[in-house]
Amino acid sequence: MDDCNYQTGRRPEYKSRMERQIGDFLDSRRIQYIYEKPIAVVDRGLTKLWHPDFALQCGLLIEYFGVTGDPGYIASARHKLRVYQENQFDVIPLYPPDMVPQWRSNLVRRLEAVLERRLQDIRR
Numbered sequence: 001m002d003d004c005n006y007q008t009g010r011r012p013e014y015k016s017r018m019e020r021q022i023g024d025f026l027d028s029r030r031i032q033y034i035y036e037k038p039i040a041v042v043d044r045g046l047t048k049l050w051h052p053d054f055a056l057q058c059g060l061l062i063e064y065f066g067v068t069g070d071p072g073y074i075a076s077a078r079h080k081l082r083v084y085q086e087n088q089f090d091v092i093p094l095y096p097p098d099m100v101p102q103w104r105s106n107l108v109r110r111l112e113a114v115l116e117r118r119l120q121d122i123r124r
Contacts, residue, residue, distance in 0.1 A: 012036070018099060019053055019064055025104050031111075032057040041087045050080075052091070060114055061091045062107075068096055090114050 012035035014020040019035075026033050037055035040047055054062035061084065067073040077093070084091045092110050100106075 016064070016066055018066055018094075018096075021099075022054065022062065022064060022094070022107075025107070026054065026056075029108075033062075039089070041083050041089075043083045052084075058115065059090065060111065061089055062094065063091055064094045066096060090118075 012023060014023055014035065023033070023035060033054045033056045035054060036051040038049050038051055039055065039061075041050050042048075052061040053064050056062070063077075063080070063084075065073070065077040081091060081093055092107070092114065094103075094107070098106065
């Protein structure tokens with residue numbers, strides 16, 4: 001399915017221009033994802049429902065942290081990444097400085113690295 005969420009068949013309503021660019025890129029590569037798919041995490045001993053920006057069909061998450069210069073937002077982003085790690089989610093975080101002209105090829109390399117690591121873990 002081109003230009004749509006693989007589960008709903010509809011184009012997501014993105015919250016930011018950069019999220020739209022990421023979604024459009026994933027669509028162009030036919031990488032299936034769900035935008036803001038609810039996932040359960042354990043955070044500080046409580047089960048919570050979070051909505052990562054992109055949940056890829058392969059189980060990997062992509063989060064775009066688009067606010068710069070706000071210490072509270074930065075602390076929240078760090079906490080979120082730590083909780084994802086504690087809950088054993090593979091996450092690729094993206095920030096405004098990552099969105100350079102070659103961001104698409106950089107994202108593909110990061111996806112490949114995570115998937116290659118998973119293959120190595122299976123081969124052991």
